[in-house]
Amino acid sequence: MEINISEGLNLALFSLLLIIIEGSAAWWIAKNRRDMLGSFLVPATLIVFSLILWAVSRSFPDEDIGPIVIPQLWGTLIVVFCGYVILTIVRRKADVDPKTGNLKMLAVVVFLLLVYFFAMDIIGYFLSSFLFLGTLMYVLTYRNHKVIWSISAGWVLFSYLIFFKMLYIALPLGVIYETFFE
Amino acid sequence: MDLINNLLLGFSSLAGWQPILIIVAGVILGIIAGAMPGLSPSTAVALLVPFSYTMEPGMALILLTSIYIASNYGGSITAVLINTPGTPSAAVTTLDGYPLTQKGEAGKGLGTALVASTIGGAVGVLILILFAVPLAKIALQFSSADYFALALFGLATVASMGSGNIAKALIAILFGLLIKTIGIDPISGVSRFTFGMDELYDGFNLIPALIGLFAVSVVFAKVEEWKMGSKGLVEVSNKLPSFSEFWKIKMTILRSSVIGTIIGIFPGAGATIASFISYDVAKRSSKTPEQFGKGSLEGVAAAEGANSSSVGGALVPLLALGIPGSATDAVLLGAFMLHDLNPGPLLFRDSPEIVYGIFTSLILANIIMLILGLYGNRAFIKVVSVPAKIMYPMILAIAIIGSFAVNGSLFDVAACIGFGVIGWLFKRFGYPVAPVVLGIVLGKMIEENYRRAVMMHGYSSFFMDKVSLVMLSLAAISFIYPIIKQLRKKNK
Numbered sequence: 001m002e003i004n005i006s007e008g009l010n011l012a013l014f015s016l017l018l019i020i021i022e023g024s025a026a027w028w029i030a031k032n033r034r035d036m037l038g039s040f041l042v043p044a045t046l047i048v049f050s051l052i053l054w055a056v057s058r059s060f061p062d063e064d065i066g067p068i069v070i071p072q073l074w075g076t077l078i079v080v081f082c083g084y085v086i087l088t089i090v091r092r093k094a095d096v097d098p099k100t101g102n103l104k105m106l107a108v109v110v111f112l113l114l115v116y117f118f119a120m121d122i123i124g125y126f127l128s129s130f131l132f133l134g135t136l137m138y139v140l141t142y143r144n145h146k147v148i149w150s151i152s153a154g155w156v157l158f159s160y161l162i163f164f165k166m167l168y169i170a171l172p173l174g175v176i177y178e179t180f181f182e
Numbered sequence: 183m184d185l186i187n188n189l190l191l192g193f194s195s196l197a198g199w200q201p202i203l204i205i206v207a208g209v210i211l212g213i214i215a216g217a218m219p220g221l222s223p224s225t226a227v228a229l230l231v232p233f234s235y236t237m238e239p240g241m242a243l244i245l246l247t248s249i250y251i252a253s254n255y256g257g258s259i260t261a262v263l264i265n266t267p268g269t270p271s272a273a274v275t276t277l278d279g280y281p282l283t284q285k286g287e288a289g290k291g292l293g294t295a296l297v298a299s300t301i302g303g304a305v306g307v308l309i310l311i312l313f314a315v316p317l318a319k320i321a322l323q324f325s326s327a328d329y330f331a332l333a334l335f336g337l338a339t340v341a342s343m344g345s346g347n348i349a350k351a352l353i354a355i356l357f358g359l360l361i362k363t364i365g366i367d368p369i370s371g372v373s374r375f376t377f378g379m380d381e382l383y384d385g386f387n388l389i390p391a392l393i394g395l396f397a398v399s400v401v402f403a404k405v406e407e408w409k410m411g412s413k414g415l416v417e418v419s420n421k422l423p424s425f426s427e428f429w430k431i432k433m434t435i436l437r438s439s440v441i442g443t444i445i446g447i448f449p450g451a452g453a454t455i456a457s458f459i460s461y462d463v464a465k466r467s468s469k470t471p472e473q474f475g476k477g478s479l480e481g482v483a484a485a486e487g488a489n490s491s492s493v494g495g496a497l498v499p500l501l502a503l504g505i506p507g508s509a510t511d512a513v514l515l516g517a518f519m520l521h522d523l524n525p526g527p528l529l530f531r532d533s534p535e536i537v538y539g540i541f542t543s544l545i546l547a548n549i550i551m552l553i554l555g556l557y558g559n560r561a562f563i564k565v566v567s568v569p570a571k572i573m574y575p576m577i578l579a580i581a582i583i584g585s586f587a588v589n590g591s592l593f594d595v596a597a598c599i600g601f602g603v604i605g606w607l608f609k610r611f612g613y614p615v616a617p618v619v620l621g622i623v624l625g626k627m628i629e630e631n632y633r634r635a636v637m638m639h640g641y642s643s644f645f646m647d648k649v650s651l652v653m654l655s656l657a658a659i660s661f662i663y664p665i666i667k668q669l670r671k672k673n674k
Contacts, residue, residue: 042611046357053360053375060372065636067367067374070629074360081353098610101406109405113578113599121592129582133575140405142571151572159583167229169587 007059014055018048029089035096036089043082050075050082105139112136124174130156189311192538195240196546204241205543208248209550213558215249216256217268218584222389223253224509225587231517239521240536244543246517247497250510251303251547254453254490255555258295259562262482263288264577266397266584270388271453271489273619274461276396278474278481285477288563293422294479295486296555298435302487303548305439306446306494311541314502317447324448327643330631331653332448333624336455338661339462340617348665350613358621359628361386368630369637381593388622390585390598395615397581398602401574403609422559427479434464434480435487442488446495452508453489453496454623458616460488462660494544501525501537 022044029040054075060068088094112135119128133152142148163169195201215226227246234242257269262279275295282291309317324332340355364375365385376382438460445456464484465474474481499505504526506512518525523536530537568576585598605615635643644650 039611042607042613043353046353050360056375060367060374061370063370065633067370067372069633071360071363071374074356074363078353078356078360081349081356084349085353095612102408103406105408106402106406109402110599110603116582117592117595117599120595125583125586129579133579136575136578137571140571140574142569147572151576155576155579163583163587167587170590171583171586172592 011052011055015048015052018051022048033089033092036092036094038097039094040086040089043085047079047082047086050078108139109136112139120172120174122175124177125171126156126160127174129159185311188534188538189542191535192540192542195535195539196244196542201241201244201543202546204245205248205547206550206554208245209252209547209554212249212252213256213259213551213554216253216272217259218256218580222269222509222588223250224513226250226253227510227517228513231513231520234517235520239523240539242521243514243517243523243536243540246514247540247544248547248550250514251490251493251544252551254493255296255299255303255486255551257489258299258482258486259292261396262291262295263562264397264573265400266577266580267392269453269489270392270619270623271457271492272485273392273396273454273616274457274485274489275482277461277485277616278476278478279485280400281475281477282479282482287421287477289421289559290423290427290479291477291482292555292559292562294428294431294482296552296559297423297428298431298438298483298486299490300548300552300555301435302439302442302490303493303551304545305436305487306443306491307541307544307548308494309440309443309491310494310497310501310544314498317498317502324649325643325647326631326635326638327647327650328653329448330628330635331644331650331657332445333455333627333631335653335657335660336459336624337620337628338657339458340620340661347612348668351617354608354613354615355617355621358618358623359625360621361391361618362622362625363629368626369633379593381591386597386601386622387588387594388619389588390594391601391622392619393581393584394598394601394603395605395608395618397577398598399605399609399615401577402602402606404570404574406606422556423479431480431483434468434483437467438464438484438487439491442491443495445488446492446508447498453492454619456488456492456495457485458620458623460484466660497540501529501540502527504529 025044026037026041030037033040054072057068057071057075060066060071062068085094112132116128116132119131122128130152133155134148137148137151159171164171196205211230212223212226215229216223226249230246230249234245237245254269254271257267257272258275258279259268261267261272261275263283265276265280265283267273267276279291279295282288337355340351362385364382366373366376366383373383441460441463442453442456445459446453461474461481461484464480465471468474468478468480470478470480496508496511500511500515502525504515504524506515515525523529523533581598581602582595585594586592588594605618608615608618639646644654
């Protein structure tokens with residue numbers, strides 16, 4: 001279902017409004033219930049997500065038992081139950097957030113995973129997998145270099161033989177390879 | 183008498199070393215394919231169809247059905263060891279299988295999965311042999327309202343997964359259901375929430391979502407915990423459950439095998455729904471329901487017994503009526519046709535040696551699976567002895583290639599990473615991830631059958647039909663009862 005420009009603009013404004021409301025509520029929670037901020041953000045974000053989809057679904061054909069019915073039903077129920085969870089937070093009846101662990105390391109791992117994902121398209125699956133595995137093991141403070149690079153190479157060989165050669169899965173070879181060698 | 187004669191005919195077709203070798207090869211390939219995330223049983227069977235072309239029809243079908251039955255067990259290996267379900271139905275196995283590994287009892291988890299799979303597979307085949315034709319006819323009389331009621335009954339199992347907070351479990355399942363509405367509407371053909379992205383026309387694929395929610399999210403959580411020694415993930419024992427432990431769960435295995443077979447018979451229902459429902463029933467009837475989700479052998483047995491027995495159930499409509507009940511059955515149907523065979527009542531009359539050859543080979547495949555599994559488990563368990571700093575990058579690498587392998591699409595890889603982040607956040611703040619999978623699995627079945635039933639017969643169709651009415655009532659009871667129980671507990 002295509003959305004026209006004015007509908008798109010309205011949707012963008014509506015989404016912005018929802019995000020501002022969520023941000024303001026998060027600011028209030030951070031001030032008054034700091035130990036429950038994470039627990040608040042999950043249902044609040046789900047409400048925003050559901051309301052945006054709810055708004056988008058208004059562009060679907062409005063038929064009896066049409067494509068609009070079920071998404072709006074699920075969306076409404078999410079808003080209701082998330083609202084209930086938020087209420088328990090406001091009334092201090094919810095559990096406090098779990099202790100924060102090594103988020104810096106987690107951010108590095110997610111970042112590496114994203115770099116790996118984008119690199120696959122450019123330098124190809126095999127080289128990017130080799131580099132990703134080696135780098136991640138090193139980042140996770142494993143220091144036996146022989147093991148690091150032999151496992152990385154072993155995985156590349158395994159995926160080449162099993163997935164690429166035997167199962168004919170067209171793993172990305174990368175823009176560089178395709179430009180110069182194909 | 184006819185049945186016995188035909189079974190003897192089937193056994194005679196297995197005489198000689200060649201059929202046995204074919205079954206062994208099929209079981210090994212099935213276990214490997216099942217254990218590999220991204221390779222579903224249907225993909226594994228499809229990949230082998232061309233190789234079976236030059237084989238004699240009976241042997242070709244024996245190879246393919248052996249792969250089918252073993253791949254359902256194979257899915258449990260990675261589910262128990264690294265929380266990565268190799269097949270969608272093994273998602274339920276992770277709920278108790280992985281906690282067992284974390285407690286250092288991976289051997290018990292794998293052993294229970296193996297025995298439950300073997301018994302489940304055998305029960306499914308037995309029911310297939312005895313009642314294939316009449317059961318298939320009953321299943322085909324099911325209306326849209328009945329299917330909707332069956333799916334709703336499946337949804338009610340969410341009450342077993344809330345780990346104390348039903349509201350959060352409901353949010354998780356609703357999130358899965360909402361995610362499933364993305365893509366082309368199954369009835370009107372309207373594209374929903376695709377935002378012009380071609381990749382979203384078919385919605386999110388289940389496998390990348392599953393791998394992200396279960397495997398990637400666990401790696402994220404463990405990295406955040408940052409407890410990385412140079413030793414293995416956990417000290418694990420390859421000790422199998424004792425005979426008395428197996429004896430205690432005998433009823434769970436048998437019950438889940440029957441549930442799995444019955445649900446497997448309904449076209450489109452499948453192993454995943456069977457596992458969820460069986461897990462729910464096992465938890466409700468258990469003397470120790472509080473152990474579920476913490477490493478209960480009953481939980482592993484319920485999931486595995488059901489998903490393996492559903493194979494026999496799914497073969498009922500295929501063999502008896504020529505109607506494929508699952509994706510793998512559709513591939514098998516193609517294989518039958520490739521060999522100039524048409525599944526259906528005539529196949530029983532014209533080629534009983536093929537049909538009963540398949541039946542008897544399935545029994546043998548289960549026995550071979552048990553033997554190979556018992557020896558293989560010792561090797562599989564070594565996986566968790568690998569240091570965490572090596573294991574977690576490997577899990578991510580498997581997750582990436584597994585997601586990509588489904589459709590050969592980088593979009594699926596992105597979806598897997600996205601679901602990984604969602605899974606990590608959900609788990610961190612007490613939202614169970616299994617209901618998200620349940621929502622994604624059941625979403626289409628619920629919507630399609632609900633709308634179809636209302637369009638054809640109005641809202642009354644759900645209450646006029648006896649089967650639908652019974653199942654809706656059961657769904658309501660199984661949903662409301664745990665809530666009342668929880669409220670009572672709170673009031674005390």
